[in-house]
Amino acid sequence: MSQVWSTPHRSTPVDAVVALPGSKSITARALVLAALADGPSRVVRPLRARDTDLMAAGLRALGVRVDEDGADWLVTPGPLRGPAEVDAGLAGTVLRFLPPVAALADGPVRLDGDPRLRERPNAGLIAALRALGVAVDDGGRGRAPFTVHGTGGVRGGAVTVDASESSQIVSGLLLAAARFADGIDLALAGGVPSMPHVEMTVAALREHGVDVAATDRGWRVAPGRLAPLDRVVEPDLSNAAPFLAAALVTGGRVTVPDWPAATTQPGAQLDALLSRMGAEVERTPEGLRVTGTGRIAPLVADLGDVGELTPVLAALCALADGTSRLTGIGHLRGHETDRLQALDEVLTAVGARVEQLPDGLVVTPGPGRAALVDSYADHRMVHAAAVLGLAVDGVRVSGPEAVTKTLPDFRERWAAMLGDDVLGADVSGAPAGVGT
Numbered sequence: 001m002s003q004v005w006s007t008p009h010r011s012t013p014v015d016a017v018v019a020l021p022g023s024k025s026i027t028a029r030a031l032v033l034a035a036l037a038d039g040p041s042r043v044v045r046p047l048r049a050r051d052t053d054l055m056a057a058g059l060r061a062l063g064v065r066v067d068e069d070g071a072d073w074l075v076t077p078g079p080l081r082g083p084a085e086v087d088a089g090l091a092g093t094v095l096r097f098l099p100p101v102a103a104l105a106d107g108p109v110r111l112d113g114d115p116r117l118r119e120r121p122n123a124g125l126i127a128a129l130r131a132l133g134v135a136v137d138d139g140g141r142g143r144a145p146f147t148v149h150g151t152g153g154v155r156g157g158a159v160t161v162d163a164s165e166s167s168q169i170v171s172g173l174l175l176a177a178a179r180f181a182d183g184i185d186l187a188l189a190g191g192v193p194s195m196p197h198v199e200m201t202v203a204a205l206r207e208h209g210v211d212v213a214a215t216d217r218g219w220r221v222a223p224g225r226l227a228p229l230d231r232v233v234e235p236d237l238s239n240a241a242p243f244l245a246a247a248l249v250t251g252g253r254v255t256v257p258d259w260p261a262a263t264t265q266p267g268a269q270l271d272a273l274l275s276r277m278g279a280e281v282e283r284t285p286e287g288l289r290v291t292g293t294g295r296i297a298p299l300v301a302d303l304g305d306v307g308e309l310t311p312v313l314a315a316l317c318a319l320a321d322g323t324s325r326l327t328g329i330g331h332l333r334g335h336e337t338d339r340l341q342a343l344d345e346v347l348t349a350v351g352a353r354v355e356q357l358p359d360g361l362v363v364t365p366g367p368g369r370a371a372l373v374d375s376y377a378d379h380r381m382v383h384a385a386a387v388l389g390l391a392v393d394g395v396r397v398s399g400p401e402a403v404t405k406t407l408p409d410f411r412e413r414w415a416a417m418l419g420d421d422v423l424g425a426d427v428s429g430a431p432a433g434v435g436t
């Protein structure tokens with residue numbers, strides 16, 4: 001039995017200020033870099049959610065101390081050790097950031113996770129580790145479960161990496177590379193999605209005093225120490241997406257406080273993307289304010305840099321007044337679920353017409369209809385269903401607990417935005433499934 005969430009329907013304009021907890025991506029980098037530094041670091045206002053708790057637990061398994069200090073995490077590095085077991089859950093960040101750290105441990109580290117984690121692509125990372133002198137036993141699958149045979153050190157040096165399926169492969173290698181004997185000289189074999197996330201990695205490394213340089217084909221990290229650092233985590237701008245979308249759908253107004261003036265988070269691009277979809281977007285002293293104008297314009301865009309915004313943007317496209325075309329997102333087939341397939345099914349169930357492209361979606365809105373849709377264990381599919389449900393009466397989603405991945409109290413925050421006292425609607429036990 002899985003839960004079913006009846007998403008709240010709302011025709012009146014929302015008017016809310018929605019504060020959001022810390023960024024998943026910044027918290028993950030802060031933890032890993034703190035673990036590799038040569039003294040204790042503090043992570044201030046980290047995201048506490050399944051993905052980041054798994055990252056902390058994985059580092060603890062490798063011998064790092066991660067203590068709670070109020071709402072902060074205090075990270076005290078220690079000798080990295082094996083044998084160890086790491087549970088990556090469904091977290092791409094744990095899957096791709098911890099193996100290069102595990103390679104520095106003094107024994108074998110086995111990494112596994114949810115059934116879907118075992119389908120998420122990782123061959124590019126495993127091949128790169130081998131080329132850098134690390135033995136990895138993956139049974140030839142290129143996926144979890146696999147064992148990294150740490151020997152207490154990594155040679156490092158020049159390596160060509162296929163990161164076409166995930167930018168996290170690049171980030172994982174760069175994060176640990178200063179601790180490799182020869183650092184790393186990473187050349188990309190082809191394209192890489194989600195470039196802002198690689199820029200986030202480079203920026204975070206530099207804040208720890210690491211020497212990172214962009215090269216013709218990739219990045220070079222010099223071997224050296226990582227200085228300890230107290231880091232304040234920015235709010236998660238990708239998780240702002242469904243709340244800001246609610247302003248467009250209801251013709252209302254949503255403000256997200258503490259919106260950073262400058263950031264490498266891809267969610268920063270919501271500003272421009274939502275303007276293109278018809279919203280008025282302004283930076284106010286209170287935060288980023290998005291005001292719906294009553295019209296949702298279709299979107300034609302390459303979302304390759306901002307793939308994780310796709311589920312919410314695609315939901316808006318299903319409510320727009322024309323056909324949208326979202327491209328550059330073939331790698332979303334390897335995310336928490338095959339997101340192009342999942343969005344096709346969900347948007348079709350609520351009345352839109354969807355065409356799948358090899359690297360994207362064409363979405364044509366239709367008359368909305370009630371539907372029971374699946375979350376596919378994907379937090380951002382729950383966000384998408386919530387956005388659809390504002391406009392289409394009777395959208396229910398099974399498996400809403402997937403939101404624990406990055407925003408455990410998503411439904412409470414959604415209800416609060418709408419001015420509801422409780423969860424916004426009933427949550428009941430019912431068999432998982434898709435259909436009306």
Ligand SMILES: O=C(O)C1=C[C@@H](OP(=O)(O)O)[C@@H](O)[C@H](O)C1
Pocket residue numbers: 024025026028092093165166167168171193194197198307308331
């Ligand atoms: O480095 C990161 O923190 C992330 C990189 C991106 O991964 P992909 O490049 O696999 O899309 C993004 O989608 C994910 O949510 C977080």
Ligand SMILES: C=C(OP(=O)(O)O)C(=O)O
Pocket residue numbers: 090091092093308335336380406
């Ligand atoms: C793709 C995502 O997550 P992960 O870090 O597990 O890849 C996401 O949060 O949208």
